Amino acid sequence: MAREILYLKIAGIIEDQIHIGSLKTAEKLPSIRTVQKIYGVSINTVKQAFLELESKSLIQSKPKSGYYVSKTFHTKLALPSISKLHLSDKEKTPEDLISKVFNTLTDKDFTQFSLGVTDKSMLPIAKLNKGVVKMLRHLEDSGTGYEPAQGNLNLRRNVAKWSFTWDGNLTPEDIVTTSGALNSLFYCLITVTNPGDTIAIESPVYFGILQMIKSLGLHIIELPTHPTTGIAIDDLKKVLPKISACCFVTNFNNPLGSCMPDENKKELVALLTQHNIPLIEDDLYGDLFFGASRPKPCKAFDEEGIVMWCGSVSKTLAPGYRVGWVAPGKFKDKMIRKKLLHTISNPPLFQEVIADFMEHGRYEHHLRSLRNTLYNNYLQFQLCIEKHFPENTKISKPQGGFVLWLELDPTIDTAVLFDIAIQQKIGFAPGRMFTQHDQYNNCMRLNFGIKWEEKVEKSLIKLGTLIKQQLL
Known part of the structure; x- marks a missing residue:
């Protein structure tokens, strides 16, 4: 219990420093060992404190570099709206959109923001293959x-x-x-x-x-x-x-x-x-x-x-x-x-x-690595969307998983936008796929569980440009 209170206390002190501006956006935090010496606590206690700050999107880690005040902390984009309760609305089935999206999934030239799975580069495929061979030998039949x-x-x-x-x-x-x-x-x-x-x-x-x-x-x-x-x-x-x-x-x-x-x-x-x-x-x-x-x-x-x-x-x-x-x-x-x-x-x-x-x-070892990769991807996506999408874009702030929900200007129909985006080899999931009613027409789901690389960043920027063009 004492350790739990200690890590929250340390996280609270750093959070206060970020809020009052003593630690500025993109500024590097003291190393884990430095914080350990300052407060006279264990390495694990400091790591817990940093994890707590990461969970609030206050800081982010950079491999082999350390921890930095997150650029997404002062995000300008609001959260998506909450729908109203529909008890008697006429249904509008999403099968047409689902078929369209799935028809693009086999094209390897696409940047697939529409898929609901993590990229194969994030999975321990070689280790699983060894497990298959081991079990083929081990199982009686x-x-x-x-x-x-x-x-x-x-x-x-x-x-x-x-x-x-x-x-x-x-x-x-x-x-x-x-x-x-x-x-x-x-x-x-x-x-x-x-x-x-x-x-x-x-x-x-x-x-x-x-x-x-x-x-x-x-x-x-x-x-x-x-x-x-x-x-x-x-x-x-x-x-x-x-x-x-x-x-x-x-x-x-x-x-x-x-x-x-x-x-x-x-x-x-x-x-x-x-x-x-x-x-x-x-x-x-x-x-x-x-x-x-x-x-x-x-x-x-x-x-x-x-x-x-x-x-x-x-x-x-x-x-x-x-x-x-x-x-x-x-x-x-x-x-x-x-x-x-x-x-x-x-x-x-x-x-x-x-x-x-x-x-x-x-x-557990695999999950630690996967969670770190997904969280860093989330920060990259959020920063890119804030920079290149219209200012009135609303964006979810997930505390886990690998999907983002975006709410665009009410005049945007993401089903129409999808037809335009696939011409540019960009796929996403239009919002109306996720309801039985005629709603979420200006929303979309993006998967950030894909490998963050130049092609992905360019596709995300291009998608932002296409949305802006629809507003003209």
């Missing part, structure tokens, strides 16, 4: 046999161990493995809903979730979502009588990047427990935090088993392996029966490879 319907025991054991990073206290028996997080959500939905039921979700929301819910014959209520703190509990209370379940991305929502505070998560779980309404929690991005520690999911506050906690390595390690999991709480037995009916089992080989990677600390 080289991975050709069936697994139990609940899933690979080694993977479930390692996911349960990993849950201690957020006070999860899960056991291998609490986990069911799946083919990625979207498959987890699918099993959750078919386990706790029937066609005709209504689901509450965030808005804007990842279009894959929208499409899946609709395909199951379910209705959707989109809740207004704050770009920093997520949904408001009061908005949820208004629709409680109408809904059978909730499906939320509480940590670093895609596309807004919002992260619900712990107090709100506790209140949310208590409210839903009281009304016996299941919460399907997509915690796909929880490990990609920029702050000092991993944010807890709602599952950490679940005492009655109503939270179905979903995760995977698709955004952090190996998208194509399709390795995911869910802790379904009191719905576990019913979910296993559903999985047995639909899938029988998951491929054991890739589950074993991921379990082995998690087993020996390599996952």
Whole structure:
């Protein structure tokens, strides 16, 4: 506890110096060792203090150079607006836009700001390849046999161990493995809903979730979502009588990047427990935090088993392996029966490879590097957008993940802008893809999980120029 208070005290002193201008934008901070000597604390305490400052976008690290006061601290750009609650609006499905965007994904000449995955240069592919060879030799049947319907025991054991990073206290028996997080959500939905039921979700929301819910014959209520703190509990209370379940991305929502505070998560779980309404929690991005520690999911506050906690390595390690999991709480037995009916089992080989990677600390080592790269990319994107996009651009300030949500001038239609941008070999995700209503027409999602290089910077500058031209 003493160390925790110490690092916050040191972070507070440096933050005050930045606020009053004693430390100026782009100025280099004293080294970690210098700060250690000044305050007579451990290296780890200073590192914790610097991580705390990084999480607030007050400072940024430069490899082999040190820490600097962030250029994004005094950003001039406002946060995006919060939508209104739509209960009876006529739908306007986004399938046309989704098809257009996906049609550009195979063109290697494109700068793909539209993809929702991290660049392959950020993934430990060589180490995973070694793991595949190792498991082919190690497994009795080289991975050709069936697994139990609940899933690979080694993977479930390692996911349960990993849950201690957020006070999860899960056991291998609490986990069911799946083919990625979207498959987890699918099993959750078919386990706790029937066609005709209504689901509450965030808005804007990842279009894959929208499409899946609709395909199951379910209705959707989109809740207004704050770009920093997520949904408001009061908005949820208004629709409680109408809904059978909730499906939320509480940590670093895609596309807004919002992260619900712990107090709100506790209140949310208590409210839903009281009304016996299941919460399907997509915690796909929880490990990609920029702050000092991993944010807890709602599952950490679940005492009655109503939270179905979903995760995977698709955004952090190996998208194509399709390795995911869910802790379904009191719905576990019913979910296993559903999985047995639909899938029988998951491929054991890739589950074993991921379990082995998690087993020996390599996952945590990889995540530290990945988080640092993503955070530095975020700062580069934010600085470039502030410099080259129109001054009335609004931009999200995610505390983790790898997507940015931009709100442009109301006169800009990003569906039209997309058609112009693809002529310049630039792709992005138009805002209307992330809703079932006619809204977010002047918004876009950008992926900053791509390798920051000259081509990317030039494409981002060009996109800013195209937007300015639309305003003339």
